[in-house]
Amino acid sequence: MTSVRTTSTRYDHQAIEAKWRERWEKDGIYRVDDDDSRPNWYELHMYPYPSGDLHIGHWYAMSGADLHARFKRMSGFNVLHPMGFDAFGLNAENAAIQRGIHPFKWTMSNIENMRLQLRSMGPMYDWDREIITCTPDYYKWNQWFFLQFYKKGLAYRGFAPVNWCPSCKTVLANEQVIDGMCERSDTPVEQRDMNQWFFKITDYAEELLDQSKIDWPERINTMQTNWVGRSEGVEVEFDISEYGLEQKTLRTFTTRIDTVFGVTFVVLAPEHPLVPELTIKEQKAEVADYIHQASLETEIERLSTEKEKTGVFTGAYCINRLNGERVPILTADYVLHTYGTGVVMGVPAHDARDFIFAKKYGLPIRVVVAPPDWDGGDLEDAYLAEGTQVNSGEFDGLSSSEGLQKIADHIEAQGWGERKVNYRMRDWLVSRQRYWGTPIPIIYCPECGEVPVPDDELPVVLPEDAEFLPTGESPLALHEGFVNVPCPDCGRPSKRETDTMDTFVDSSWYFLRYASAGFQDGPFDPEAIKKWNPVDQYTGGVEHAVMHLLYARFFTKALRDLGLIDFDEPFVRLFNQGTIIYQHQKMSKSRGNVIAPDDYVNEVGADVVRSYLMFLGPWEAGGDWSDSGINGVARWANRVWEVANRDSSELDHSPVNENSVRDVQRALHKTIKKVSDDMDSFKFNTAIASLMELTNTLTQAWERSDLTSDAWNEAVSNLVAMMAPITPYLSEELWEATGHESSVHTQSWPEWDESLAADETITLVVQVNGRLRDRIEVPVGIEEDTAKETALSSPKIQPHIQGKDVSKVIYVPGRLVNIVAG
RNA sequence: GCCGAAGUGGCGGAAUGGUAGACGCGGCGGUCUCAAACACCGUUGGGCAUAACGCCCGUGGGAGUUCGACUCUCCCCUUCGGCACCA
CATH class of the missing domain: 3.10.20.590 (Ubiquitin-like (UB roll))
Known part of the structure; x- marks a missing residue:
């Protein structure tokens, strides 16, 4: 805490919290029954990584989710709002390397601590359904899914480049590479080619673009759409038969087939296998040198738009079948081997990159789509917009949009190529050269090759007695007892796969496990799934837009196609909460501007911390924590405490003003309406503002002392009930203090009467x-x-x-x- | 560069075509106190002012639509996010 806080609660929040935590547990008010007369509602918040400390960001996110879930429960739903831990990951392994603590121990003790912190928040989690992904009874099913995918051709092994951090001596996931640097050590990431396991998410590219069955924020949808990166075009062949190679043509992919008559060169990616074959003797040295240079570059350097375009001539030519022209073949690193066919037709007049490249290397620039006011002269820049086909043989005179279709038709009719859809998204690389993850259940037999571990031998358990050395090699690879195994098919000595799975595999289906958390006979009980899934309301940070959220959608669709579930989307609705900052900056330990929630909870109680977090701005926008701001909310809690503890019978001794009674009643009903709407739509800040106004109205009415005790009691009870999702402890205490039996949390949400809310x-x-x-x-x-x-x-x-x-x-x-x- | 979101008092924010600044923080004045803190009450966008129950200005800047614009349209500026040689 950086500044002095002076407001304290007028009630013993610590005693109240302890009292109700115990009572709730004893009474089991948060235990969720699968079968209930009320409709089921599944409200899920993204489970946390057990770093060991529940920071203010967790509080911000989870308080909001809990608030909404509690509101739904009071509104008549049987609500499942579970919690668990995303327990595999690199942090635990690094702790093992640096401090000699076993990842399992480190993780489980972190979970124990975080569970306590979570309990202090006062959430309605049913802890009987807790999930911890690093336990064999959970990751067994990762392996089982992997094998299901494998048998369906959705999991395969291939050779691919990965991000390698030379400092951490490990591969990194894409999201752990920030501006070309390892987020952990700030070291530039290198490319390495390795044998990797992939999930075939690209099979679902088209379906992932269909967002008609989800109600998600527009920006997440946009990010996913961009990530999938669909583009329609034509694959067209250029003739290289003159070189007598096995391959007679070069296939290129273009979205602008209307410009095919403007091709003045063709470019191959440096990694393309045909480059060495096509290069003529005189160019061999230069080309080999160029390929070598390109291979040394990091992906980031290579993809930088700032970088000057370079390339070399192979000495070879190919024939553009549309006009019979012979154009030079070059290799240049602005062409990516991994996208399209790895070969690009160069149309400098109508492509910005090709234009710069042609200018630099003196290649001809031929206009084939004329700008509206074109005078036939040279272009100053590539012309990218629509125009009229020129220099395009029989297609001259057509608009370029017509030309696009007609030329594509012509190419297809001639058999020179065909229309094609390309996606930017690649298959999901799931291998990790780490210990602390799910072992990939594959055995390599010298005779039988890749052999899946039989289902009845699952789980493949992580050996506990691994050596954690910072060698960069997985401890599993060094563990003789783990690696050496007989082939399940032929019994010959074989070796286990020693890579583990990306932790995003765990989170791709965890929302299916909560419905039947301890289920032993499968990843989930199909009956329970029917009752709860898909998730009705999912909440979490926007940072998972194209990783977790995309993977989970893929998993859901794949499991549907395996016949395991019968819905298409994992999360029907999604809401992204914002980020909480401090002193207008992101909180970070190195900056020393970290807010420790536990300190404030000790000082003013969980209810006040929850309320303040929800009050400081719209939930989706995040907000700036301020020590003085929390005082205002503490004062409100005190005022509510005072108001609810007044002896309403005192009012019976003073004259009643009917107008005043009506005013308070009207204020109450207006507040119920406003708060109901706001809570349902995650506008927690304005809901709290309305509740503060109602509190102020009551304070003033008490001063006037002109209400009936009935009017007073009704308003107070409803105020306390409406606060229950926000301040679960305080409300419960006041509910009891105002003479109610049973829990406020099992009450029905107050209803408003339009006529009572109406103004006169x-x-x-x-x-x-x-x-x-x-x-x-x-x-x-x-x-x-x-x-x-x-x-x-x-x-x-x-x-x-x-x-x-x-x-x-x-x-x-x-x-x-x-x-x-x- | 492209795409998206946002820009409102000293501060966090409210209001999505109809009273700008709800609610809260902070400030100021007061009550309480030996005193201070806490708490409570009052007040608080800026300016003019004949001091009124008054007038003017005011939601990043500029134009426009409208009886009326924080809100809708166009242009520009700034900030924050995402993507970035994807052919």
Whole structure:
């Protein structure tokens, strides 16, 4: 804590929290029954990595999720709101290497601590359903799914480049590479080619683009769409038969087949296997040198748009079949081997990159799509927009959009190529050269090759007695007892796969396990799945937009196709909470601006911390923590405490003002309506503001002492009930203190009565030429003519319209009159 | 460079075509106190002011639509996120 805080609670929050934690546990009020007369509602928040400490960001995210889940429960649903731990991962392994603690021990003691911290938050988790992914009874099913995928051709082994951190001596996932640097050590990441296991997510590229069955934030949908990166085009062949190679043509992919008559060169990626074969003797040395240089570059350097384009001539040519032209073949590293066919047709007149490249190497630039006002001269820049086909043989004169279709038709008719859809998304690389993950259940037999571990031998358990050395090699590879195994098919001495799975595999199906957490006969009980899944409301950070959220969708679709589940999407609705910052910066230990929630919980209690986090701004926007800001919420909690503890019978000794009673009743019903709407739509900050207003109304009414005790009690009870999702401990205590039995958390959400919420009078706003000039209290049902008349005759209005023509009087029922005078 | 979100008092924010600044923080004045802190009450966008129940200005900047714009349209600026040679 960096500044002095002075507001403390007027109640013993520590005693109250302890009391109700114990009581709730004893009464089992958060135990969820699969079968209940109420409709089921599955509200899930992304499970945390057990780093060992529940930081303020967790509190922010999980308080909001819990608030919403509690609101749903009070609103008549049987709510499942479970919690677990994403327990595999590199941190645990690094702790083992650096401090000699076994990852399992490190992880489990972290979980124990975090579980305590989570409990202090007062959430409605049913801990009987807790999931810990590093336990064999969980990761067994990762292996089982892997083998199901393998048998279906959805898991395969291939050779691929990966991100390698030379400092950490390990591969990194893409998301752990930030601007070309390892996020952990800030070391530039290198490319390495390794044998890897993949999941064939690209099989589902098209379906992943279909977002019609999910109600997710637009920006997440956009990010996923961009990630999948669909593009329609044509694969067209260029003739290289003159070289007598096995391969007679070069296939290129283009989205702009309308520009094919403008091809003045063809470029191969340096890694393309045909480059050495096509290169003529005189160019061999230069090309070999170029390929070598390209191989030394990091992916980041290579993909930098700033970098100057380079390339070399192979000395070979190919024939553009559309016009019979012979064009040079080059190799250049701006062409990616991994996208499309790894070969690009160079159309400098109509592609920015090709234009720069052609200028640099003196290659011809031929316009084939004429800009509207083209004078036939040279272009200053590549022309990318639509135009008219020129220099395009029989297609001259067509618009380029027509040309695109006609040329594609022509190519298909001639058999020179065909329309093709390409995706930017690659298959999901799931191998990791790490210990602390799920062992991949494959055995390599010298005779039989890749052999899946038989189902009845699952799980392949991580050996506990591994040596953790910072060699960069998985401890599993060094563990003789683990590696050496007889082939399940032929019994010959064989070796186990020693890579483990990406931890995103764990999180790709964990939401299916909560429904039947301890289930032994499969990854989940199909009956339980039917009752709970898919998840009705998912919440979590936006950082998982294209990793976890995409993988989980893929898994769901794959499991559906395996006949294991019968729905298409894992999470029907998604809401992303924002990030909480401090002093206008991201919190970080190195910056020393970290807010430790436990300190504040000790000081002002969990309820106040929860309320403050939910109050400081819209949940999706995140917000800036302020020590003085939390005081305001603590004061509110104190005021509510005071209000709820008043002896309402005192009111029976003073005269009652019926208007005052009605005013409080109206305020109550308006508040119920507002808070119901706001909580349902995650607008927690304005919900709390409304509850504060109601509290203020009650405080003032008490000062006037003109209410009936019934009116007072009704308002107080409803205030306490509405606060229950936000301040579970305080509300429960006050619920009991105001003479109620059983838990406030099992109560029904208050209902509002539209007629009781209705105003009897309105403030009629009177404007002259759109400027506010008067406000007049009028009856709510005022007639249009009366309203206009009232407005025009107002003494404050008169001076503004005196001597002017009133050309128009606009009336907005129940709101305002605007007099147009000139 | 491209795509997206946002820009409102001293601060966090509210209001999505109709009273700008709800609610809260902070400030100021007061009560309590020996005093301070806490708490509570009042007040608080800026300016003018004949001091009124008044007027003017004000939601990043500029234009526009409208009786009326924080809100809709166009252009520009700034900030934050995401993507970035994908042919």
